[in-house]
Amino acid sequence: MSLVGFKITNHPQQVAKRGAKDTVDERITPAWLFDQLNERFDFTLDVAANATNAKTAAFYDLQSDGLSRPWAPHRVWCNPPYSNLGAWVSKAHAELESGCPLIVMLLPANRTEQVWWQDLVEPHRDRPGSIIRTEFLRRRFNFGVPGNEEGKFHSSPPFGCVVLTFQKPVA
Secondary structure (H helix, E strand, O other): OOOOOOOOOOOHHHHOOOOOOHHHHOOEOOHHHHHHHHHHHOOOEEOOOOOOOOOOOOEOOOOOOOOOOOOOOOEEEEOOOHHHHHHHHHHHHHHHHOOOOEEEEEEEOOOOOOHHHHHHOHHHEOOOOOOEEEEEOOOOOOOEEOOEOOOOOOOOOOOOEEEEEEOOOOO
16 A cells, blocks of 8 residues: 555544534643643633633633634643644744744644644754744543543543643743
8 A cells, every 4th residue: 555645634524614613623631731731831821712621711712713812922821623733833933923922732743744743843843942842742641522521531532742832942
């Protein structure tokens, strides 16, 4: 079998014209993981949340649309809808340039071959003076999902995750 000509595509539920829906895209960050990261970064805005899973007092949901609203001057937490990752990473770049001091994103670690990763992450990560640091997490873990918000039942995705930290280097 040859992979020549193979093109990766998202599941139709993820890219339908209706856009992101909580019932498809909602992956609630486990409290233990958010707490560890929040202790390090002290987040003030969750840009991809809803009223039941927001990790900070200030948050953007589907109606307030974190992709169209400014993130600065906040310290941002983002566990974006996996159906539109490129748009969220692109927005992180734009917001960093607009004065947002810190953006931390939780993303699937199995998308490194996709165009958005190759164009928006790879050239900017883990080098002296780079604006993105990657932290590949050690194991898979259960996300909360609607009806299983605490992730107590099997709800781990079939992939690991990576934490991207966007921050301008200190001069």
